[in-house]
Amino acid sequence: MSIDVSDLAALRVERVRAIAGRLRELRGPLLPILHAVQHELGHVDPADVPVIADVLNIAVAEVHGVVTFYRDFRREPGGRATVRICRAEACQAVGAEALAAHATRRLGVGFGETTSDRAISLDEVFCLGNCALGPAVQVDGTLHGRVSPARLDALLGEVATA
Amino acid sequence: MVAERLTAAGADVVRTGSRGMLWLEPLVEVETPAGRVGYGPVAPEDVDGLVAAGMLAAPERPTRRAETSDSPEGGRVVHPGPASPAIRHGESGVYLGLVEDLPWMRRQQRVTFARVGVVDPLSADDYVTHGGLTGLRAALRTSPTAVVEAVVESGLRGRGGAGFPTGIKWRTVLGAEADVKFVCCNADEGDSGTFADRMLIEGDPFTLIEGMTIAAHAVGATEGYVYLRSEYPDAVETLTAAIGVARERGWLGERILDSDLTFDLHVRVGAGAYICGEETSMLESLEGKRGQVRAKPPIPALEGLFGRPTVVNNVLSLASVPAILADGAASYAALGVGRSRGTSVFQLGGNVARGGIVETAFGITLGELVEDLGGGTASGRPARAVQVGGPLGAYLPVEKFDLSMDYEAFTEAGAMLGHGGIVVFDDTVDMAAMARFAFSFCAEESCGKCTPCRVGAVRGVETIDRIRTGQDREKNLVLLEDLCELMTDGSLCAMGGLTPMPVRSAVQHFGEDFTR
Ligand SMILES: Cc1cc2nc3c(=O)[nH]c(=O)nc-3n(C[C@H](O)[C@H](O)[C@H](O)COP(=O)(O)O)c2cc1C
Ligand code: SF4
Ligand code: FES
Numbered sequence: 001m002s003i004d005v006s007d008l009a010a011l012r013v014e015r016v017r018a019i020a021g022r023l024r025e026l027r028g029p030l031l032p033i034l035h036a037v038q039h040e041l042g043h044v045d046p047a048d049v050p051v052i053a054d055v056l057n058i059a060v061a062e063v064h065g066v067v068t069f070y071r072d073f074r075r076e077p078g079g080r081a082t083v084r085i086c087r088a089e090a091c092q093a094v095g096a097e098a099l100a101a102h103a104t105r106r107l108g109v110g111f112g113e114t115t116s117d118r119a120i121s122l123d124e125v126f127c128l129g130n131c132a133l134g135p136a137v138q139v140d141g142t143l144h145g146r147v148s149p150a151r152l153d154a155l156l157g158e159v160a161t162a
Numbered sequence: 163m164v165a166e167r168l169t170a171a172g173a174d175v176v177r178t179g180s181r182g183m184l185w186l187e188p189l190v191e192v193e194t195p196a197g198r199v200g201y202g203p204v205a206p207e208d209v210d211g212l213v214a215a216g217m218l219a220a221p222e223r224p225t226r227r228a229e230t231s232d233s234p235e236g237g238r239v240v241h242p243g244p245a246s247p248a249i250r251h252g253e254s255g256v257y258l259g260l261v262e263d264l265p266w267m268r269r270q271q272r273v274t275f276a277r278v279g280v281v282d283p284l285s286a287d288d289y290v291t292h293g294g295l296t297g298l299r300a301a302l303r304t305s306p307t308a309v310v311e312a313v314v315e316s317g318l319r320g321r322g323g324a325g326f327p328t329g330i331k332w333r334t335v336l337g338a339e340a341d342v343k344f345v346c347c348n349a350d351e352g353d354s355g356t357f358a359d360r361m362l363i364e365g366d367p368f369t370l371i372e373g374m375t376i377a378a379h380a381v382g383a384t385e386g387y388v389y390l391r392s393e394y395p396d397a398v399e400t401l402t403a404a405i406g407v408a409r410e411r412g413w414l415g416e417r418i419l420d421s422d423l424t425f426d427l428h429v430r431v432g433a434g435a436y437i438c439g440e441e442t443s444m445l446e447s448l449e450g451k452r453g454q455v456r457a458k459p460p461i462p463a464l465e466g467l468f469g470r471p472t473v474v475n476n477v478l479s480l481a482s483v484p485a486i487l488a489d490g491a492a493s494y495a496a497l498g499v500g501r502s503r504g505t506s507v508f509q510l511g512g513n514v515a516r517g518g519i520v521e522t523a524f525g526i527t528l529g530e531l532v533e534d535l536g537g538g539t540a541s542g543r544p545a546r547a548v549q550v551g552g553p554l555g556a557y558l559p560v561e562k563f564d565l566s567m568d569y570e571a572f573t574e575a576g577a578m579l580g581h582g583g584i585v586v587f588d589d590t591v592d593m594a595a596m597a598r599f600a601f602s603f604c605a606e607e608s609c610g611k612c613t614p615c616r617v618g619a620v621r622g623v624e625t626i627d628r629i630r631t632g633q634d635r636e637k638n639l640v641l642l643e644d645l646c647e648l649m650t651d652g653s654l655c656a657m658g659g660l661t662p663m664p665v666r667s668a669v670q671h672f673g674e675d676f677t678r
Contacts, residue, residue, distance in 0.1 A: 028449045030451075032431075035433070065452050066450065066451060070435050072392050088553070089355060089596070089599070090512040091354075127354045128394075129356070130357065131354060131511030132184040133517065
């Protein structure tokens with residue numbers, strides 16, 4: 001038996017509609033809905049936008065404007081793991097730029113990109129609140145401090161094989 | 163890991179927040195009759211040796227527990243019996259003696275952070291045992307006006323950056339008529355070099371909840387929101403859990419502590435936009451919109467969230483309120499210098515040997531913080547520059563280390579305290595590169611509403627690139643200054659308005675980096 005693409009798309013519409021329906025009563029529901037969609041479905045697809053707009057009874061352009069304003073919302077699927085490297089001042093003071101260069105070289109992608117095997121998405125971030133223990137890196141939400149290039153390689157190795 | 167090994171060795175381990183001594187983590191504190199004795203940093207493989215040397219020795223009476231730090235490998239051991247002197251020079255881990263006696267702790271006056279690193283963050287009983295709710299109970303016994311005036315008298319000024327008197331803001335909200343009023347906590351903490359909001363929320367979330375509840379009573383608000391940045395997933399989890407516990411205990415909801423006060427609190431997670439720390443942008447974001455800055459007036463105190471009167475305060479401002487109500491405005495106002503009253507929670511970061519949280523009265527010098535407490539650079543090279551107050555704050559040279567840490571002294575020096583973050587750089591820093599970064603950060607994070615900021619920041623990057631590559635250097639330095647003036651005078655908010663501060667201070671104090 002095979003499931004065709006239109007079935008998958010219909011399934012996704014149902015899930016997005018359910019998420020939006022569940023949260024629509026909150027005050028200012030749009031950001032919580034977008035976070036929930038991304039959390040449950042991995043990204044906020046352009047096709048999700050009219051569905052959310054419909055549930056909230058607001059313009060499609062408004063939802064689109066919000067999705068594109070915030071750095072957090074991915075508009076295409078990310079990698080299986082997300083690695084975020086802090087590039088703000090306190091981390092720069094202890095070698096964050098060298099670490100960033102090492103990461104892009106080692107993964108062969110730029111910031112905001114995903115490796116071709118879809119294992120890792122590399123993102124930059126401006127401060128993780130770990131500024132006394134930089135360079136700071138977040139791997140799937142877990143914070144790491146004093147990350148040297150060697151330590152980064154070890155962390156990347158762990159997620160690549162996970 | 164450390165916690166697991168300690169548990170295996172028979173200790174009763176409790177996880178606390180961080181004491182703020184980040185270079186000593188994972189820190190293990192063992193409760194003894196004399197007080198808590200510290201060991202740190204402790205690696206998992208150190209544990210067996212420490213235990214064998216008597217770390218958990220001879221409990222005459224079982225005390226409650228031992229304790230550790232914030233760090234994921236931590237845990238806290240609370241336990242009995244004086245630590246055996248044998249451990250003092252133990253080979254593994256480092257015996258620190260009584261934690262309260264460490265020079266780093268003795269130099270501090272912990273008021274807002276009194277419980278952080280001491281209590282189990284999610285234990286309501288711990289909270290009450292350590293003085294929690296005293297401020298709220300005192301507030302509920304008096305009128306809203308009396309609470310507002312106490313906050314005015316304390317001299318508390320906003321810790322989020324602008325330093326506006328908190329009590330005066332509350333007075334405006336109290337005086338406004340509306341069907342509903344809000345209390346919003348700004349926990350966006352986007353500034354590089356700042357992490358006190360995170361440490362407070364992860365280490366003692368009930369204090370923030372109590373402070374917001376006092377604010378609600380003071381201004382007549384029924385609903386509160388904490389706008390917490392998405393970069394802090396652990397803080398989101400801890401605060402959400404703490405709000406659940408507070409509801410169960412009747413510290414939130416209807417008839418709080420059997421009074422007439424009704425107030426409930428919700429967490430909203432940001433989405434990776436620095437500008438959403440600006441209060442009107444934060445309100446737009448809370449409403450589910452793009453985080454574009456609103457023109458003021460109207461001020462949020464009168465027309466804030468969904469157009470209703472709204473208190474917007476930083477985490478540290480709100481978390482300082484319970485102590486003010488508990489111990490009296492006068493005791494808070496007794497600390498500090500000039501018009502900077504009370505304590506400030508400074509954060510040492512960047513290239514610093516001993517980074518972490520230092521809460522002390524205003525008036526300590528920059529040099530005392532960086533050298534005495536911070537121990538100079540982590541690299542061991544000479545310190546060259548410090549940036550105080552986040553990405554919009556000034557870069558200061560070591561010649562300014564005698565500067566008093568207070569609002570007025572900093573303003574006079576062409577700098578700002580901001581949220582109290584201090585980032586140290588050693589002599590390898592290229593200050594022209596840092597000035598360029600200030601512009602590129604502004605270009606990246608601008609909300610796009612006004613031209614001086616949106617276009618000025620991009621022009622700034624280009625101009626510095628020309629200066630750095632030696633094209634018409636003199637002419638471009640003049641152009642740079644004109645651009646800074648334009649942004650300062652013409653920007654709608656402090657994002658564009660203050661980006662010139664790091665740039666100009668870099669040119670002023672480190673001019674040689676722009677001419678080589
Ligand atoms: C670009 C920009 C970013 C800001 N970021 C924060 C922030 O992350 N946290 C904060 O409390 N205040 C921030 N502020 C200051 C707020 O606008 C506001 O003054 C503050 O939240 C008021 O609270 P307070 O009086 O308790 O300080 C920022 C201001 C600007 C212009
Ligand atoms: S100064 Fe910048 S961030 Fe502030 S309103 Fe103008 S464009 Fe937006
Ligand atoms: S600057 Fe990197 S964690 Fe704060």
